[in-house]
Amino acid sequence: MPGCRIGFVGAGGVAARHADTLAAFGDVELVAVTDVDGRRARAFAEERGVRAVPGVEQLIDTGVDAVYVCVPPFSHGPVEKAVAAAGLAVFVEKPIGLDCGEAEQTARLLEEAGVVTSAGYHWRYSDGVTRAREAVRDTSVRLAVGAWLDKVPPVRWWTSRAQSGGQVVEQAVHVLDLARLMVGEVVEVHAMGDGQPPDAPGADVDGATVVNLRFAGGAVGTLAATCLLGWKHRVGLEVYAADLAVSITEDAVEVAGRSGESEVRRLDPALAKQAADRAFVDAVLGRGGNIRAPYADAVRTQRLACAVADSAARGVAVKLEEHAHASG
Ligand SMILES: NC(=O)c1ccc[n+]([C@@H]2O[C@H](COP(=O)([O-])OP(=O)(O)OC[C@H]3O[C@@H](n4cnc5c(N)ncnc54)[C@H](O)[C@@H]3O)[C@@H](O)[C@H]2O)c1
Known part of the structure; x- marks a missing residue:
């Protein structure tokens, strides 16, 4: 894999932070973004030179290797399940949901898919x-x-x-x-x-x-x-x-x-956040297992x-x- 191709679901504050960090990595290509608010997706896309697409399925169809899920608590679940079904790596911002039942189901699907996972517990x-x-x-x-x-x-x-x-x-x-x-x-x-x-x-x-x-x-x-x-x-x-x-x-x-x-x-608080992104990209590229908050552990939290x-x-x-x- 020459580099890690990344897509974003959610184009708000935390997505922008991850995108800034990831864009500075030499082995990452930011590819596409989707947001239920199309204007936000387009603004994010224009600023970063990526494609704005209408939904998660179209994001997956762009051929990304990994998806950052940067949505509010009430929107978790369906996105991660679609990503698991496509067999892609996923970084899920915290909290991983509103309740536990949906997160437990998602954890099972991600485990069955055998994909790299990480949650945003950057501390x-x-x-x-x-x-x-x-x-x-x-x-x-x-x-x-x-x-x-x-x-x-x-x-x-x-x-x-x-x-x-x-x-x-x-x-x-x-x-x-x-x-x-x-x-x-x-x-x-x-x-x-x-x-x-x-x-x-x-x-x-x-x-x-x-x-x-x-x-x-x-x-x-x-x-x-x-x-x-x-x-x-x-x-x-x-x-x-x-x-x-x-x-x-x-x-x-x-x-x-x-x-x-x-x-x-x-x-420097920025370093832990950057290290979380670096560990995820390294794992997606098969360069090591330093992910400290995999999804399965985030379910316990x-x-x-x-x-x-x-x-x-x-x-x-x-x-x-x-x-x-x-x-x-
Ligand atoms: N780890 C951290 O330190 C950290 C820091 C900030 C935010 N966060 C977390 O990230 C999450 C998002 O926070 P934010 O500040 O970016 O919020 P935000 O409101 O700025 O952005 C969220 C975006 O998600 C979009 N969205 C909502 N449902 C969607 C869906 N189903 N599909 C696609 N897009 C959808 C919204 O339209 C919005 O643009 C929160 O859960 C927050 O706790 C974590």
């Missing part, structure tokens, strides 16, 4: 996360404290629960994914939303959410999320073990040991996020095992 590619994992390698994490304290993103569908799934499913899911990576699987969640939406037309998502988490290894954790601010205030995960405190954000990692003295490493949403909606603690059976 996994951060050097800071690598350093943090090293720091906890020989100890047991006992406490995780996550936060996503931010503004409402500038996309209209985001404040609609039916379209985004709410802040935890749509956004703080990055922190849940990181918590799984750092601490292990979560077996029980108890979440509460404040029941009051942010100030946006037609908004019905919670403005603030808290979650208690119990991990399989015995650790406990919390996640706090709000979208009530006018700026991105704090996003990240802290983990604690005996005589060890580790803090991970997109632009720094801090490790404090027995003496309480910290080692702080600054990070999706189960966790859906259990959180379910717990908040019903006002009860939810065990992940029960939730998997209920949604499977």
